[in-house]
Amino acid sequence: MSTIYHITGLAQTTISQRRDSSAFKNFWGALQGWRKWERLRRDLCNLSDRELMDIGITRGEIDYVSSNRDTDPQGIRFTG
DSSP: OHHHHHHHHHHHHHHHHHHHHHHHHHHHHHHHHHHHHHHHHHHHHTSOHHHHHHHTOOGGGHHHHHHOTTBOTTSOBOOO
8 A cells, every 4th residue: 555655645746846937938938938028128228219219119019029029010021
């Protein structure tokens, strides 16, 4: 009987560790995504109005562009 209990206990521990690992990976991925967003937003805010005009965005579009990196505010897709 104790052998069956130990095997079951081991399986529950493994599942619990996977959940904890998955939660940590989700948190880490979200943190990395936020850091990329914040870095892009900061870099765009540091550009002059002329530099922003050269890449086709206005200061008011910075939050949109940094949040939606794959889509151009005018509907044209970015490549990168």
